[in-house]
Amino acid sequence: MKKSLFAIAAVTAFAGAAQAQSSVTVYGILDVGYIGQNSRIANNAATAGGTVAQQTNSQFGQSAQSTSRLGFKGNEDLGGGLSAFFTIETAITPNAQNAIQTNVSSSNRQTFVGLKKHGVGQFALGTQYTTIHNAVAATDPGMQNNMQGNVIYDKPGFNTPVNGSALSGGTGTTTAGSVQFSGQQDNTSYTVRANNMLSLQSDNFAGFQGNAFYVMNNQNANQATVTSGTGTAATTAITGGTTNNNGFGLGVNYTWTKLLVTANYQQFTDKGLSTINGAGQYSAGNPIQGGFGGTTVYGQNAKDNQQYYAATYDFGILKGYLQYVNRKTLDVNNPNNYVARTAQQIGVRSYITPTVESWASFGTGKLTVSQAYSGTNALVVTTGTGSNAANFGGFQLGTNYWLSKRTNLYAIYGQQRTSNQMFGANANQTSYNSNDYAVGVRHTF
Numbered sequence: 001m002k003k004s005l006f007a008i009a010a011v012t013a014f015a016g017a018a019q020a021q022s023s024v025t026v027y028g029i030l031d032v033g034y035i036g037q038n039s040r041i042a043n044n045a046a047t048a049g050g051t052v053a054q055q056t057n058s059q060f061g062q063s064a065q066s067t068s069r070l071g072f073k074g075n076e077d078l079g080g081g082l083s084a085f086f087t088i089e090t091a092i093t094p095n096a097q098n099a100i101q102t103n104v105s106s107s108n109r110q111t112f113v114g115l116k117k118h119g120v121g122q123f124a125l126g127t128q129y130t131t132i133h134n135a136v137a138a139t140d141p142g143m144q145n146n147m148q149g150n151v152i153y154d155k156p157g158f159n160t161p162v163n164g165s166a167l168s169g170g171t172g173t174t175t176a177g178s179v180q181f182s183g184q185q186d187n188t189s190y191t192v193r194a195n196n197m198l199s200l201q202s203d204n205f206a207g208f209q210g211n212a213f214y215v216m217n218n219q220n221a222n223q224a225t226v227t228s229g230t231g232t233a234a235t236t237a238i239t240g241g242t243t244n245n246n247g248f249g250l251g252v253n254y255t256w257t258k259l260l261v262t263a264n265y266q267q268f269t270d271k272g273l274s275t276i277n278g279a280g281q282y283s284a285g286n287p288i289q290g291g292f293g294g295t296t297v298y299g300q301n302a303k304d305n306q307q308y309y310a311a312t313y314d315f316g317i318l319k320g321y322l323q324y325v326n327r328k329t330l331d332v333n334n335p336n337n338y339v340a341r342t343a344q345q346i347g348v349r350s351y352i353t354p355t356v357e358s359w360a361s362f363g364t365g366k367l368t369v370s371q372a373y374s375g376t377n378a379l380v381v382t383t384g385t386g387s388n389a390a391n392f393g394g395f396q397l398g399t400n401y402w403l404s405k406r407t408n409l410y411a412i413y414g415q416q417r418t419s420n421q422m423f424g425a426n427a428n429q430t431s432y433n434s435n436d437y438a439v440g441v442r443h444t445f
Contacts, residue, residue, distance in 0.1 A: 027444070037057050037058075040053070040432070041431070067146065070089070073085070132266055136310070151344075151394050154343070187292075190266075196245070210251070213248065245299075265306070301333060325342070363394060365392050368389040417433045
């Protein structure tokens with residue numbers, strides 16, 4: 001009997017020790033509230049005769065301040081300063097019939113597993129955020145909310161253009177702002193996340209901390225090239241060959257007392273099958289910008305270069321922000337066909353009282369389209385060749401009222417605009433102006 005009791009006590013003690021060395025946490029965000037929006041398009045092709053088209057919406061919505069989510073994360077101490085960790089995180093939609101969406105590419109927000117060595121760093125494999133997205137998270141005055149007015153983490157809010165072409169043009173081509181209000185769409189400034197990623201992160205050494213990632217998804221087959229017709233009517237079709245989705249990113253952060261400085265670069269190259277005529281126009285395999293709208297969808301026949309630089313300084317009574325982003329997506333078969341977007345932004349964030357927190361940001365930018373054809377072959381929807389550019393800008397104001405450490409009420413207003421945007425030969429100079437506002441409650445757990 002004594003031996004049995006001793007065995008039970010030993011097993012219980014061992015189980016308790018094992019439990020103490022590993023942990024799993026359930027976490028998430030629920031964000032719901034009222035959302036309103038207004039938008040105007042002047043001189044658009046859909047509003048012939050120089051008229052102005054307007055649209056107004058209001059709804060009880062969700063995820064205005066933060067995307068609602070449900071996640072699980074765990075950590076296990078392996079001894080000797082080594083530990084294993086994992087994260088599984090999915091987006092949720094409180095106002096939808098199916099709160100957990102499984103049929104959209106953005107529902108898997110993060111899923112990865114990795115190892116960490118104390119004093120050295122860590123690595124992880126799976127679906128993860130890019131270095132630029134992590135850097136923006138640490139240096140954005142609006143904390144990457146989903147409302148308009150932020151030109152770095154550019155979001156259309158809950159607007160859709162009155163011409164009904166928010167995210168595509170031609171035959172399913174992902175556009176980069178030519179038919180969207182304010183020359184901005186759902187996060188076209190950089191790629192948010194990618195799957196098939198190996199990430200590396202160093203510990204902090206004398207204020208410096210490094211980050212890197214590599215993305216790889218290749219498929220090889222026997223290649224065949226078929227050419228038919230002559231002159232501009234000639235068509236060259238490539239079958240087989242390599243379907244190649246690769247990417248890498250590098251970033252460094254420097255922290256000194258109240259100052260944070262970050263510099264980041266990432267590049268994605270997506271190659272696939274295509275059919276191109278003698279004029280360089282696609283009938284299949286047209287270039288598409290990848291990582292659009294925060295999804296993990298790959299691009300197509302595009303080389304995507306992205307840069308982000310930022311600095312923050314805590315003055316005590318408020319925190320100042322300075323940001324710059326640049327993205328240039330080129331056709332891998334014709335580098336003269338590209339879309340480029342640059343933007344810069346300043347902002348402040350401060351606790352006015354121990355429970356009231358406010359922020360403000362203002363930014364400007366430029367969207368440039370070069371020699372992009374219309375129809376199915378364009379990085380953006382346009383007509384003719386040449387280079388066209390449009391200036392855009394926006395601002396955002398927001399306030400949190402903290403009821404506790406996990407629950408807050410919020411109010412956010414954002415506005416953005418584009419002046420004299422012309423991406424078509426002999427087209428009207430189109431102007432866009434839109435705003436949205438939200439009041440809601442957010443709870444984290």
